[in-house]
Each structure stands twice: as C-alpha cells, then as structure tokens.
Amino acid sequence: MSRHDTRPRRGLPFVFAPLAAALILAGCASSRGLAPEGRALDADALVAQRSFADAALSDAAFPRADWWTGFGDAQLNALIEEALAGNPGLDAADARVRQAVAQAGLADAARKPTLGASAQYSGLQLPETVAPEPLGGKYSGVEVLSLSFKYSPDLWGGHRARWRAALGQARAAEVEAQAVRLSLSSNIARGYVSLAQAFQAQDVALAEKRRAEQLLALGRQRVKAGLDNQLQIRNAESASAAADQQIQSAQQQIDSLRNALAALLGKGPDRGLDIARPGALAAQAPAVPAVLPSELLGHRPDVVAARWRVEAASHGIEAAKAEFYPTVNLSAIVGLASGGLSDLFTRDARLIQGGPAISLPIFDGGRLRNQLAGRDADYDLAVANYNQSLVGALREVADALQAARSLDGQLASAQQARDAAQQAWQIASTRYRAGLGTQLDVLAAQRPLLQLDQQLAGLRAQRLAAGIDLDRALGGGLPVQASDPVAPLSERSDSSSIHAIAKAPTP
Structure with a gap:
C-alpha cells in the first residue's frame, strides 16, 4: 500500500480523537449526582371519607359554570355577568396568558x-x-x-423540552386566568350576601329605635305620673342612642359594600348607588361529588395550573440536561x-x-451543573406548590361542607328560639290588650325577638357564604382545559385527562 493511500486512514483517528475525548469528558462531567427530590402527592392517598360521611354524595355534585344562579336573584346574575365582561383584573390575566403563549411561540420557533x-x-x-x-x-x-x-x-431533545416547558407555562397561565374569573364571581356573590345582611341589620336597628322611642315616651309618662323615676328614662335614652349608632353603622356598611361591588365590576362608586337592595337569597343543601378527592384535580383551576407548572419544570430539567451534550x-x-x-x-x-x-461543553466552571441544579430546585418548588394546592383544596372543601352543616344546625336552633320569642311577645301583647299586663311587658318581650332577628340574619349570611365557598372549593364549574397534556420527562403519560397528569410519575 502506498504512502499516499495510508495517510487518510492514519489521519482519521487523529481527527476524531479530540471529539471522542470531549464526548467522554462531557458525559462524565455532566449531571451525575443531580436529581430533583420532589414527589407529587397522590390525591387518593388524602383520606377524606369520614369528613364527608354525612354529606350528600352525588356523581353530578360539581357546580355548574353559572353556579350563582342557584341563589335565585336576577340582580346578582346581572352583576356577575357584567363583571366577567369588564373587570380590569381579567384583562391583566388575559394579558399574562398572551404573554405566556408568545413565549411558547418563541420556544417553538427556536426548534425550526x-x-x-x-x-x-x-x-x-x-x-x-x-x-x-x-x-x-x-x-x-x-x-x-x-x-x-x-x-x-435537536439531537438530544433540548429544543423540544424548552418548547414544552414554555407550553406548560402557557397552559398554566390559561388555567390561572380561569381561576381569576372564579375568584371574581365568588367575591361578588359574597359581597352581595354581605349587602343583604347589612340591609337586614339596618331593619333590626330601625325596629330597635322605634322600641326605644316607645320606651322613652312611656317612661316620661310614668315619671310625670309619679309611677317611676328617672332610671327608666335614662335607660330608654341609652337604648335610643345605641340604636342610632347601629343604624349609622349599617348604612356605612351598605355604602362600603356598594363601593366594593362597583370596584369588582370595574366601575366607579356611582355604579354602586344603582345596586338595589338584594331580595331573599336561597341557600342550597350542601353536596359533594362521590369521586372526591381524586376528581377534584380536574376541577380546581389552581390545582390544575400548579400541575401544569410541575410539567413545565420537568421539561426544564430535560432542557438543562441536553446542555451537557x-x-x-x-x-x-x-x-x-x-x-x-x-x-x-x-x-x-x-x-x-x-x-x-x-x-x-468540556470545562465551564460549573455553569451547566449549577443550571441543572437550579432546574431541579424549580421542579421541587413546583411540586411543593402543587402538593400544597391539593391539600389546601381538599381542606377548603371540608371546611365549607362542615361550616354549611354546622350553620344549618345553628339556624334551626336559632329559628326555634325566635319562634319562642315571637310567641312570648304575642302573649305579652294579648295580656296588654286584655288589661292583664303593661306596655312595658310588651316592649321588654320585643327586645329578645329583635336580637334573634339580627342573629338569624347573620347566620343566614354565613350559611350563604359557606355555599359560595363550597362552590368555589369544588372549582366553580369552570371548563378547565385538559387536552393534550404535557407528559413528564420519560413521556410515560399521553392521556388527555388532567387526572392522568396529576397522577403521572415525577422524574
């Protein structure tokens, strides 16, 4: 064989030797010893059967998208629809979605x-x-x-991983925008319930004012007739002044709640002046789906968004690992x-x-290892936030359900007490008309009746708020986007179900 023929073959190893050595160095110095530590909770492991044992269970107990219509108030329906059409907070959430989608588009363009x-x-x-x-x-x-x-x-999948990480962040932003809508509607419903309670408190205060004025007039008559002393007059004057304070306090609360509702609508305070007094609001019986807690994953926007961020972080690890090659x-x-x-x-x-x-990459002063360590930490943080969201979601369901059950019992007891006070007041009135009792007896019997009216108004407002909290805790019936989930690192889950995403193995 001639020298001319042997040169290329002898030179070939010398050409690729540095490349092979660099590959070995890069592989040996890459990600050895670095791995995320977070592990996502399995929702089925969060036992809640005894907490929900007394609740009405149903396969269709998740709220409807327009859950607030269950209160039977046309004005409340109109207020929430108005807010969902023009609240600045929703505009900000939608802008964040567009921003995240644009970032995903940039990551996709980098692959091409x-x-x-x-x-x-x-x-x-x-x-x-x-x-x-x-x-x-x-x-x-x-x-x-x-x-x-x-x-x-994209030899090592790094470009694709960066795109899927950005896509996961975009999907999380979309779901979080839905969570903002749920928060807005529930805050309006809660404010509306508080407004109804404030009007009822004002009614009680006005009734107490009338009772105190009657006591004051009667006391003056008795003092003038020599049947009583100044103590009765001073007590009546004190009760009248206290009733005035309660009336003013209730009006201040009404004004404040109207302003708050106007702000939630994205309007000025004059819009609140047009909000009429709420009518009687219906409180529905509390019920939870029989598939809790596992199916809660696909209905709570915050839980779904947290899981998408876990998926995005897992692909961030993939992209960081690809940098070593x-x-x-x-x-x-x-x-x-x-x-x-x-x-x-x-x-x-x-x-x-x-x-x-x-x-x-051969020697970089530890840049790649620290970058991967940072992505691992991002993943662990996303998993921790997801686990916290899941546990918190289940706790909110249990709290709202238990509050509704307790308040139903308290309302029943308070109503019994009110019925008894009503009968006592009627008896005192009958005795007074028959000449067997005094007007003082009638006015004294009226005071516990008014106090129980105020207590009942507060308990009804709390019961309505518990129903709102339960609807919100169950996801508010929002249609959460669950299509084409981003699989974890190993591509082991291609299911189109958010439930499958939530149970997917973590890297």
Missing part, C-alpha cells in the same frame, strides 16, 4: 430552521498614507445578494457578490459558504 434574504452594498477607500497604490487612494465597492440558512438539529449547527449562505452591478448576475459572481459546526 430559518431562512433569510439580504442585500448589501459595502464600499472602502484606504488612504495612501496607510497603503500605497494600487490599493491606497482608490475606492472599491461590493454588492452582495444572499440567502442564509441556519438550523440546529454537543450541539450541531448547520449554516449556509448562497448568493451573488460583485464589485459592479454589471457583473453581479454572472456565473463568476456566485458566493457559496456553509457547513456544520460542532460545539462541546
């Missing part, structure tokens, strides 16, 4: 080849003091027309270049440049 065209003219004249003739003192120009092509093949960049330029327009489109003006470029 690019092709660009350019036209350039460049001129140069060197002074003769720098370069003698024929170079110096002569102006030369070059016209260039070119097409440039760039592409970085060599990258290949393909580029090419094809065009025409000439010193004059007349020669630009001739065969001799052809310009061709291109080829692959390989870059290898």
Whole structure:
C-alpha cells in the first residue's frame, strides 16, 4: 500500500480523537449526582371519607359554570355577568396568558430552521498614507445578494423540552386566568350576601329605635305620673342612642359594600348607588361529588395550573440536561457578490459558504451543573406548590361542607328560639290588650325577638357564604382545559385527562 493511500486512514483517528475525548469528558462531567427530590402527592392517598360521611354524595355534585344562579336573584346574575365582561383584573390575566403563549411561540420557533434574504452594498477607500497604490487612494465597492440558512438539529431533545416547558407555562397561565374569573364571581356573590345582611341589620336597628322611642315616651309618662323615676328614662335614652349608632353603622356598611361591588365590576362608586337592595337569597343543601378527592384535580383551576407548572419544570430539567451534550449547527449562505452591478448576475459572481459546526461543553466552571441544579430546585418548588394546592383544596372543601352543616344546625336552633320569642311577645301583647299586663311587658318581650332577628340574619349570611365557598372549593364549574397534556420527562403519560397528569410519575 502506498504512502499516499495510508495517510487518510492514519489521519482519521487523529481527527476524531479530540471529539471522542470531549464526548467522554462531557458525559462524565455532566449531571451525575443531580436529581430533583420532589414527589407529587397522590390525591387518593388524602383520606377524606369520614369528613364527608354525612354529606350528600352525588356523581353530578360539581357546580355548574353559572353556579350563582342557584341563589335565585336576577340582580346578582346581572352583576356577575357584567363583571366577567369588564373587570380590569381579567384583562391583566388575559394579558399574562398572551404573554405566556408568545413565549411558547418563541420556544417553538427556536426548534425550526430559518431562512433569510439580504442585500448589501459595502464600499472602502484606504488612504495612501496607510497603503500605497494600487490599493491606497482608490475606492472599491461590493454588492452582495444572499440567502442564509441556519438550523440546529435537536439531537438530544433540548429544543423540544424548552418548547414544552414554555407550553406548560402557557397552559398554566390559561388555567390561572380561569381561576381569576372564579375568584371574581365568588367575591361578588359574597359581597352581595354581605349587602343583604347589612340591609337586614339596618331593619333590626330601625325596629330597635322605634322600641326605644316607645320606651322613652312611656317612661316620661310614668315619671310625670309619679309611677317611676328617672332610671327608666335614662335607660330608654341609652337604648335610643345605641340604636342610632347601629343604624349609622349599617348604612356605612351598605355604602362600603356598594363601593366594593362597583370596584369588582370595574366601575366607579356611582355604579354602586344603582345596586338595589338584594331580595331573599336561597341557600342550597350542601353536596359533594362521590369521586372526591381524586376528581377534584380536574376541577380546581389552581390545582390544575400548579400541575401544569410541575410539567413545565420537568421539561426544564430535560432542557438543562441536553446542555451537557454537543450541539450541531448547520449554516449556509448562497448568493451573488460583485464589485459592479454589471457583473453581479454572472456565473463568476456566485458566493457559496456553509457547513456544520460542532460545539462541546468540556470545562465551564460549573455553569451547566449549577443550571441543572437550579432546574431541579424549580421542579421541587413546583411540586411543593402543587402538593400544597391539593391539600389546601381538599381542606377548603371540608371546611365549607362542615361550616354549611354546622350553620344549618345553628339556624334551626336559632329559628326555634325566635319562634319562642315571637310567641312570648304575642302573649305579652294579648295580656296588654286584655288589661292583664303593661306596655312595658310588651316592649321588654320585643327586645329578645329583635336580637334573634339580627342573629338569624347573620347566620343566614354565613350559611350563604359557606355555599359560595363550597362552590368555589369544588372549582366553580369552570371548563378547565385538559387536552393534550404535557407528559413528564420519560413521556410515560399521553392521556388527555388532567387526572392522568396529576397522577403521572415525577422524574
């Protein structure tokens, strides 16, 4: 074999030896010993059967999207619809969604080849003091027309992982925008219930004012007749002043709640003045789905968004790991270049440049390892937030359900007490009309009746608020986007169910 024939074969190992050594170094120094520690909770492991034992269970007990219509108040329905159409907070949430979608689009674009065209003219004249003739003192120009092509093949899946991480963040932002809508509607419903209670408290205060005035007038008559002393008058004056304070307090609360509702609508305080007194609101019997707690994952926007962020963080780990491996960049330029327009489109003006470029991470001062460690920490934080959201969601359901059950019992007891007080007041009135009792007896019997009316109004408002909290805790009936979930690192779950995402294994 000739020396000419052996040179390429002897030279080939010398050409690839540095590449092989770099690959070995990069692989050995990569991600060894780095891994996330977080583990997502299994919802079925959160036992809640005894807490929900006394609740009405149903396969269809998740709220409807318009759950607030169950209160039977047309004005409340109109207020929530108005808020959902024009609240600035919703505009901000929607802007965050568009921002996240744009970031996902940028990550997707980075995976694809690019092709660009350019036209350039460049001129140069060197002074003769720098370069003698024929170079110096002569102006030369070059016209260039070119097409440039760039592409970085995704050999290790890093580009795809970055795109799917950004996509997961975008989906989380979409679900969080739904959570903002749920929070807005529930806050309006709660404010409306509080407004109804404030009007009822004002009614009781006005009734107490009338009772105190009757006591004051009766006391003055008795003192004038020598049947009583000033103590009765002073007590009546105190009760009248206290009733005035309660009336003013109730009016201040009414004004404040109207302002709050107007702000939730995205309007000025004058809009609140147009909100009429709420009518009687119906409190529905509390019920929870029989599939809790596992199916809660697919109905709570905050839990779903937290899981999407776990998925995004897992793909962030993939992208960070891909940084440890060599990258290949393909580029090419094809065009025409000439010193004059007349020669630009001739065969001799052809310009061709291109080829692959390989870059290898060998020693980087620990940048890649720290970057991967940061992605691992991001994942652990996302898992912790998800676990916290899941546990908190189940606690909110239990709290709302238990509160509703307790308040139903308290309302029943308070209603019994009120019925007894009503009968006592009727008996005192009957005795007074028959000449067997005094007007003082009637007014004294009226006081516990008014106190129980105020107590009942507060308990009814709390019961309505517990129903709102339960609807909110169960997800508010919002249609959570559950299609095409982002699978975890190992691509082990392609299910289109959010429930499957929530149970997917973590890296």
